[in-house]
Amino acid sequence: xxxxxxxxxxxxxxxxxxxxxxxxxxxxxxxxxxxxxxxxxxxxxxxxxxxxxxxxxxxxxxxxxxxxxxxxxxxxxxxxxxxxxxxxxxxxxxxxxxxxxxxxxxxxxxxxxxxxxxxxxxxxxxxxxxxxxxxxxxxxxxxxxxxxxxxxxxxxxx
Amino acid sequence: xxxxxxxxxxxxxxxxxxxxxxxxxxxxxxxxxxxxxxxxxxxxxxxxxxxxxxxxxxxxxxxxxxxxxxxxxxxxxxxxxxxxxxxxxxxxxxxxxxxxxxxxxxxxxxxxxxxxxxxxxxxxxxxxxxxxxxxxxxxxxxxxxxxxxxxxxxxxxx
Amino acid sequence: xxxxxxxxxxxxxxxxxxxxxxxxxxxxxxxxxxxxxxxxxxxxxxxxxxxxxxxxxxxxxxxxxxxxxxxxxxxxxxxxxxxxxxxxxxxxxxxxxxxxxxxxxxxxxxxxxxxxxxxxxxxxxxxxxxxxxxxxxxxxxxxxxxxxxxxxxxxxxx
Amino acid sequence: xxxxxxxxxxxxxxxxxxxxxxxxxxxxxxxxxxxxxxxxxxxxxxxxxxxxxxxxxxxxxxxxxxxxxxxxxxxxxxxxxxxxxxxxxxxxxxxxxxxxxxxxxxxxxxxxxxxxxxxxxxxxxxxxxxxxxxxxxxxxxxxxxxxxxxxxxxxxxx
Amino acid sequence: xxxxxxxxxxxxxxxxxxxxxxxxxxxxxxxxxxxxxxxxxxxxxxxxxxxxxxxxxxxxxxxxxxxxxxxxxxxxxxxxxxxxxxxxxxxxxxxxxxxxxxxxxxxxxxxxxxxxxxxxxxxxxxxxxxxxxxxxxxxxxxxxxxxxxxxxxxxxxx
Amino acid sequence: xxxxxxxxxxxxxxxxxxxxxxxxxxxxxxxxxxxxxxxxxxxxxxxxxxxxxxxxxxxxxxxxxxxxxxxxxxxxxxxxxxxxxxxxxxxxxxxxxxxxxxxxxxxxxxxxxxxxxxxxxxxxxxxxxxxxxxxxxxxxxxxxxxxxxxxxxxxxxx
Numbered sequence: 001x002x003x004x005x006x007x008x009x010x011x012x013x014x015x016x017x018x019x020x021x022x023x024x025x026x027x028x029x030x031x032x033x034x035x036x037x038x039x040x041x042x043x044x045x046x047x048x049x050x051x052x053x054x055x056x057x058x059x060x061x062x063x064x065x066x067x068x069x070x071x072x073x074x075x076x077x078x079x080x081x082x083x084x085x086x087x088x089x090x091x092x093x094x095x096x097x098x099x100x101x102x103x104x105x106x107x108x109x110x111x112x113x114x115x116x117x118x119x120x121x122x123x124x125x126x127x128x129x130x131x132x133x134x135x136x137x138x139x140x141x142x143x144x145x146x147x148x149x150x151x152x153x154x155x156x157x158x
Numbered sequence: 159x160x161x162x163x164x165x166x167x168x169x170x171x172x173x174x175x176x177x178x179x180x181x182x183x184x185x186x187x188x189x190x191x192x193x194x195x196x197x198x199x200x201x202x203x204x205x206x207x208x209x210x211x212x213x214x215x216x217x218x219x220x221x222x223x224x225x226x227x228x229x230x231x232x233x234x235x236x237x238x239x240x241x242x243x244x245x246x247x248x249x250x251x252x253x254x255x256x257x258x259x260x261x262x263x264x265x266x267x268x269x270x271x272x273x274x275x276x277x278x279x280x281x282x283x284x285x286x287x288x289x290x291x292x293x294x295x296x297x298x299x300x301x302x303x304x305x306x307x308x309x310x311x312x313x314x315x316x
Numbered sequence: 317x318x319x320x321x322x323x324x325x326x327x328x329x330x331x332x333x334x335x336x337x338x339x340x341x342x343x344x345x346x347x348x349x350x351x352x353x354x355x356x357x358x359x360x361x362x363x364x365x366x367x368x369x370x371x372x373x374x375x376x377x378x379x380x381x382x383x384x385x386x387x388x389x390x391x392x393x394x395x396x397x398x399x400x401x402x403x404x405x406x407x408x409x410x411x412x413x414x415x416x417x418x419x420x421x422x423x424x425x426x427x428x429x430x431x432x433x434x435x436x437x438x439x440x441x442x443x444x445x446x447x448x449x450x451x452x453x454x455x456x457x458x459x460x461x462x463x464x465x466x467x468x469x470x471x472x473x474x
Numbered sequence: 475x476x477x478x479x480x481x482x483x484x485x486x487x488x489x490x491x492x493x494x495x496x497x498x499x500x501x502x503x504x505x506x507x508x509x510x511x512x513x514x515x516x517x518x519x520x521x522x523x524x525x526x527x528x529x530x531x532x533x534x535x536x537x538x539x540x541x542x543x544x545x546x547x548x549x550x551x552x553x554x555x556x557x558x559x560x561x562x563x564x565x566x567x568x569x570x571x572x573x574x575x576x577x578x579x580x581x582x583x584x585x586x587x588x589x590x591x592x593x594x595x596x597x598x599x600x601x602x603x604x605x606x607x608x609x610x611x612x613x614x615x616x617x618x619x620x621x622x623x624x625x626x627x628x629x630x631x632x
Numbered sequence: 633x634x635x636x637x638x639x640x641x642x643x644x645x646x647x648x649x650x651x652x653x654x655x656x657x658x659x660x661x662x663x664x665x666x667x668x669x670x671x672x673x674x675x676x677x678x679x680x681x682x683x684x685x686x687x688x689x690x691x692x693x694x695x696x697x698x699x700x701x702x703x704x705x706x707x708x709x710x711x712x713x714x715x716x717x718x719x720x721x722x723x724x725x726x727x728x729x730x731x732x733x734x735x736x737x738x739x740x741x742x743x744x745x746x747x748x749x750x751x752x753x754x755x756x757x758x759x760x761x762x763x764x765x766x767x768x769x770x771x772x773x774x775x776x777x778x779x780x781x782x783x784x785x786x787x788x789x790x
Numbered sequence: 791x792x793x794x795x796x797x798x799x800x801x802x803x804x805x806x807x808x809x810x811x812x813x814x815x816x817x818x819x820x821x822x823x824x825x826x827x828x829x830x831x832x833x834x835x836x837x838x839x840x841x842x843x844x845x846x847x848x849x850x851x852x853x854x855x856x857x858x859x860x861x862x863x864x865x866x867x868x869x870x871x872x873x874x875x876x877x878x879x880x881x882x883x884x885x886x887x888x889x890x891x892x893x894x895x896x897x898x899x900x901x902x903x904x905x906x907x908x909x910x911x912x913x914x915x916x917x918x919x920x921x922x923x924x925x926x927x928x929x930x931x932x933x934x935x936x937x938x939x940x941x942x943x944x945x946x947x948x
Binding site: 091124125126127130133134137138139140143 | 704705707708732733734735736737740741
Binding site for chain 6: 565598599600601604607608611612613614617
């Protein structure tokens with residue numbers, strides 16, 4: 001029995017926290033599809049092509065990981081890829097409540113089950129938006145995102 | 159790639175909420191081992207043999223589900239059964255905080271990853287201790303536990 | 317002693333979750349006024365006239381329920397209608413914190429007491445914004461909103 | 475339409491926080507029954523007769539308030555008194571989660587609806603167990619409990 | 633050993649809740665710098681000069697309190713002022729989660745430690761945004777902000 | 791202005807999580823008194839003399855740290871030591887709620903202010919009770935407690 005999972009997100013940009021979830025899920029499941037949301041809010045730092053290129057670069061050594069753009073409902077994406085499991089990383093209680101609501105909805109409308117992994121403690125305070133805010137003010141983000149992402153964030157600022 | 163999971167608990171007694179998690183996990187994973195904690199607190203309603211017998215009775219139609227007693231550390235149980243994934247049902251935020259702490263600890267000491275499923279909304283308020291309290295005062299528990307459990311709870315009261 | 321209550325919200329659109337609160341409150345109190353907030357955020361799906369028309373249609377069989385538009389402070393609305401009790405449905409902890417803050421403020425500035433009902437478990441994951449997002453991407457919302465609302469949401473999409 | 479409510483608790487002992495809920499509920503509803511749980515945990519400070527006597531003393535000026543002992547299931551107590559509404563005070567999120575679970579259960583098994591009031595901010599940190607701990611070490615509790623309760627707590631210590 | 637602390641915020645406008653934190657922190661630490669965020673969201677009621685003038689007016693009697701504008705990263709502000717401690721007031725759990733994330737990040741990128749004070753209960757429901765909403769609809773805010781702030785809020789409305 | 795703080799706890803036994811809080815607080819404040827609660831629950835692993843001896847051993851290199859036993863009310867301990875600040879480490883939301891209640895009470899009865907530090911992420915899942923449970927079943931605790939504590943825990947098991 002092959003178990004495939006989808007890991008959805010905006011990944012604007014991908015952080016070490018996301019990579020940690022990807023590695024842990026990839027080591028436990030047969031196949032992991034990283035679903036990169038096309039429309040990443042009002043003012044994305046990177047467009048979806050760049051975000052996918054960065055995801056592919058930083059997950060290139062994981063053989064059972066694929067990256068794909070997605071738009072619309074997550075349950076439709078799952079159906080198209082014939083996957084019935086979604087993986088999410090949980091950092092905090094406030095994450096949990098929103099995610100729980102989404103999980104119930106996705107199970108209700110599409111029969112898709114969500115599995116929650118706890119964020120590794122050292123990444124529990126990390127979020128893409130915090131990293132972007134630090135970069136915006138010239139702070140150092142090399143502890144939070146892998147080198148290719150840090151490079152492009154620096155380039156973006158000038 | 160076969161994906162086996164362990165579902166631990168006291169199951170004193172097993173409720174429809176537990177059965178819901180068992181069914182959902184069993185339908186997504188190759189093999190599910192229900193790990194029944196021998197020492198279920200100070201004043202258990204059923205001893206571990208009864209709890210296991212009830213679990214086996216109510217999961218008898220699920221072919222990839224096994225039931226086993228466990229004592230000691232969950233990570234040792236997982237190692238003995240060669241499983242690296244644990245499944246837990248989450249009902250509420252307070253569950254989440256304790257479970258998150260346990261999950262981090264189990265990953266730290268035994269490399270065991272915990273996957274959280276959200277409880278089905280209709281079972282989100284259900285717990286073994288509430289069911290026992292209702293039964294203790296002569297209330298009707300047939301909505302919360304399967305018939306064989308309800309029968310034994312009734313028998314226990316006299 | 318007649319006990320009247322106000323149930324405020326945006327109702328953009330009214331869901332089965334709202335209707336559940338309305339029915340439960342209407343069965344316990346003498347009179348229930350549904351207070352429909354005129355300004356329902358930046359980008360409402362329905363204007364206040366449509367939202368009120370839908371509310372009236374789906375609560376038409378409840379004799380002690382009225383629907384009214386409101387703008388400004390809730391405590392002023394309550395004073396104008398000579399009501400000193402507000403009813404809110406609580407789904408989750410994050411709801412609770414914001415609602416608790418509002419409740420304390422409304423008691424402080426207007427002597428209005430807020431009573432919280434817990435959302436029925438089957439509607440605990442339901443919100444107007446989730447329903448709108450599903451409809452926006454062509455998903456089926458008939459499990460979440462009553463037929464007249466589902467009809468207008470479908471019409472709205474073309 | 476007369477609206478009666480039950481306010482359950484251990485009241486070991488009654489604090490200004492409880493009295494605040496009683497006063498607020500009594501001013502909004504036709505009739506309030508304070509249901510004093512007979513079995514108040516393992517090591518109660520006051521037995522149920524003393525707790526009821528104190529409750530009656532401190533609520534004596536509220537004409538629509540009664541005090542009664544209760545044992546067993548709250549839904550049975552409500553049925554016997556022909557009441558379908560329970561009132562509880564909420565102080566914090568952790569209160570909320572347990573209370574929400576109880577509320578869903580009571581609605582499920584007995585058709586009893588629970589209304590939550592938010593604790594007044596100045597009493598939000600007050601609990602019977604904290605007050606008992608302060609008294610046990612000779613601290614001053616006159617800010618937290620009414621004079622007759624403070625008197626008996628002092629007497630109890632020698 | 634002199635202990636200096638920074639108290640950051642938008643203060644749009646300063647409320648009695650902020651003043652309570654300022655007074656309590658000023659009485660415990662050698663020196664308190666109120667750091668007023670220049671960019672206070674999309675639609676501030678007062679620009680940074682007005683907000684600082686009001687802060688200075690209402691903290692004028694506290695000799696070890698200074699007010700300064702800040703922009704950019706809080707850790708840079710702290711480094712420039714040679715301070716390694718930040719003070720924040722916590723009202724609710726949802727505050728706590730976001731603040732905890734910020735605190736971990738600030739410790740990680742700048743070695744700045746955050747100390748949390750609990751909001752005084754009577755101010756636990758108070759926020760600048762709620763106060764602005766009340767003022768916007770002509771409500772009375774004199775219980776929530778000091779007189780000079782209330783005056784300017786009234787003036788602003790015409 | 792000298793700023794002294796008290797850090798209270800059971801320390802049964804002291805973990806790396808406690809030591810992290812002690813080191814961080816000691817580096818920011820003039821003087822830190824570790825207040826070791828004599829009565830550490832029903833079934834302590836170590837008596838108060840052993841717990842204090844271990845605390846002194848593991849904090850021996852911190853010159854501004856003292857260890858003392860305490861019994862009774864924390865506010866009395868603070869008064870006797872002429873300290874008006876308490877430091878606590880926060881790991882999770884559920885910690886926060888109980889601690890907030892205690893902090894409000896201690897401020898109310900003794901004028902003692904509580905400062906909360908966030909636990910370092912890598913220790914966020916660590917607790918004395920979890921460590922004891924691991925040790926009880928023969929697990930390895932060397933990642934969670936310093937060597938002298940691990941030694942005595944091993945000795946205790948035989």
